[in-house]
Amino acid sequence: MSPVARLMSRRSIAMRRHRCFAGGRPAGSGMRYNAFQILKQGLAGNRGWRPAWRKPDPKPEYDVLIIGGGGHGLATAYYLAAEHGLRNVAVLEKGYLGSGNVGRNTTIVRANYGLPGNSQFYSHSLRLWEGLEQELNYNVMHSQRGIINLFHSDGQRDAAARRGNAMLNQGDDAILLDRAECRAMLPYLDHDQTRFPIYGGLYHPRGGTARHDAVAWGYARGADRQGVDLIETCEVTGIDIAGGKVTGVQTTRGAIRARKVAIVVAGRSSQVAAMAGLRLPIESHVLQAFVTEGLKPVIDHVVTYGMGHFYISQSDKGGLVFGGDLDFYPSYAARGNLPMAEHVMEAGMTLMPMLGRARVLRSWGGIMDMSPDGSPIIDHAPVDGLFVNCGWCYGGFKAVPGSGHCFAHLIATGQPHPAAARYRLDRFETGRGLMDEEGTGAQHNLH
Numbered sequence: 001m002s003p004v005a006r007l008m009s010r011r012s013i014a015m016r017r018h019r020c021f022a023g024g025r026p027a028g029s030g031m032r033y034n035a036f037q038i039l040k041q042g043l044a045g046n047r048g049w050r051p052a053w054r055k056p057d058p059k060p061e062y063d064v065l066i067i068g069g070g071g072h073g074l075a076t077a078y079y080l081a082a083e084h085g086l087r088n089v090a091v092l093e094k095g096y097l098g099s100g101n102v103g104r105n106t107t108i109v110r111a112n113y114g115l116p117g118n119s120q121f122y123s124h125s126l127r128l129w130e131g132l133e134q135e136l137n138y139n140v141m142h143s144q145r146g147i148i149n150l151f152h153s154d155g156q157r158d159a160a161a162r163r164g165n166a167m168l169n170q171g172d173d174a175i176l177l178d179r180a181e182c183r184a185m186l187p188y189l190d191h192d193q194t195r196f197p198i199y200g201g202l203y204h205p206r207g208g209t210a211r212h213d214a215v216a217w218g219y220a221r222g223a224d225r226q227g228v229d230l231i232e233t234c235e236v237t238g239i240d241i242a243g244g245k246v247t248g249v250q251t252t253r254g255a256i257r258a259r260k261v262a263i264v265v266a267g268r269s270s271q272v273a274a275m276a277g278l279r280l281p282i283e284s285h286v287l288q289a290f291v292t293e294g295l296k297p298v299i300d301h302v303v304t305y306g307m308g309h310f311y312i313s314q315s316d317k318g319g320l321v322f323g324g325d326l327d328f329y330p331s332y333a334a335r336g337n338l339p340m341a342e343h344v345m346e347a348g349m350t351l352m353p354m355l356g357r358a359r360v361l362r363s364w365g366g367i368m369d370m371s372p373d374g375s376p377i378i379d380h381a382p383v384d385g386l387f388v389n390c391g392w393c394y395g396g397f398k399a400v401p402g403s404g405h406c407f408a409h410l411i412a413t414g415q416p417h418p419a420a421a422r423y424r425l426d427r428f429e430t431g432r433g434l435m436d437e438e439g440t441g442a443q444h445n446l447h
């Protein structure tokens with residue numbers, strides 16, 4: 001990242017801190033972020049920065065209400081306004097924007113899915129990522145540092161080659177690394193560990209990371225500039241339906257009417273859908289992550305170690321960011337259990353013994369909306385005017401641009417976007433079109 005981009009990123013963070021002091025002023029609309037603005041504001045004592053978005057009170061009625069101010073909800077609002085001209089839109093968020101999983105994930109962005117349906121969707125999403133900073137005029141620190149999925153047997157090599165071919169056929173990039181290439185690129189790993197020696201890796205150079213909460217802030221600012229109302233501390237407590245048609249919602253800030261309502265609440269999907277009498281094929285599970293103290297640059301890529309249920313990358317601040325698998329019992333608690341923390345540390349030490357010298361700074365958890373086949377849902381609900389977007393499991397951060405783009409298309413036109421046409425809600429009833437990405441069978445708890 002260039003020094004100017006770094007500076008702008010710090011400036012964006014500072015701007016968010018300033019939002020509360022600038023309360024009643026108009027939105028940041030009109031102010032573009034660029035080097036000239038930094039110079040101008042710097043010379044003026046940095047007193048001219050505006051809030052990145054307004055804090056409006058809810059209006060009595062909107063054309064579209066989006067429940068959930070996470071990455072997917074904010075991106076949907078942005079594309080509804082930017083691509084479909086729908087501006088009488090509000091996002092209702094029970095906490096503050098970005099307080100959910102969009103600010104809790106390990107920031108990995110990739111398009112290395114193998115199955116038809118998923119492959120084209122994540123490819124679509126990655127292409128949107130690649131133009132996102134320019135489109136939003138916001139530095140989301142998208143870093144295409146490459147992802148390497150390690151393999152440890154001949155069978156796994158075959159599976160990696162098959163996946164790599166699917167990625168290439170889709171127009172994405174994939175390189176199969178042999179043992180020597182892996183050693184050269186990842187010298188800090190224990191390649192000869194007796195249990196799972198490293199046979200090679202599937203390298204996806206366009207994969208990488210992005211700063212998670214900046215993605216929420218960038219979409220929020222973009223949506224606000226188009227006139228979308230972002231209403232924080234506004235929990236939806238009921239969904240109003242009359243004659244089989246949605247008419248609005250009940251919230252902690254009063255009733256709001258709308259012709260269309262979209263549910264995009266990640267780990268809370270089942271609970272919010274139940275307000276409309278729906279039973280979604282979703283289970284909520286906890287996923288934990290960990291970060292060490294800041295270290296000098298040591299890991300250039302994102303590395304995944306499937307055999308050990310472990311993955312790791314290094315943040316721009318220097319922290320080693322890593323995680324493992326789900327805690328494996330349904331829960332709405334956004335914190336994890338100690339046995340899984342121990343498992344993740346052990347797997348990390350097996351792969352990368354030097355990890356034992358780093359001090360873990362903090363750990364946290366987020367609530368995952370797990371679907372039975374590990375693939376998401378972007379569809380109409382069986383209530384007129386109601387839409388659902390959920391089932392992103394532990395991989396929904398990379399999907400934020402694609403999901404928002406495709407969901408906005410569905411809400412505005414009534415037709416599924418071609419890149420998300422297979423993400424139907426009824427596939428679990430009919431059994432047709434399941435996308436069992438991880439080959440574990442369409443069963444709960446086996447993702």
Ligand SMILES: Cc1cc2nc3c(=O)[nH]c(=O)nc-3n(C[C@H](O)[C@H](O)[C@H](O)COP(=O)(O)OP(=O)(O)OC[C@H]3O[C@@H](n4cnc5c(N)ncnc54)[C@H](O)[C@@H]3O)c2cc1C
Pocket residue numbers: 067068069070071072073092093094095096097098099100101102103104105106107108109234235236237264265266267268272287288289323364365366367368392393394395396397398399
């Ligand atoms: C530890 C961890 C690591 C992860 N790592 C990755 C990764 O590396 N790459 C990747 O692609 N994905 C990753 N994910 C998954 C990814 O973060 C999620 O799939 C994605 O963020 C979910 O979509 P969202 O951003 O819209 O969710 P959220 O940010 O959770 O948004 C949902 C919002 O809905 C709000 N809400 C809920 N109920 C109501 C209500 N009744 N009324 C109003 N608002 C409501 C919530 O407050 C929340 O803000 C990870 C997740 C976790 C927890």
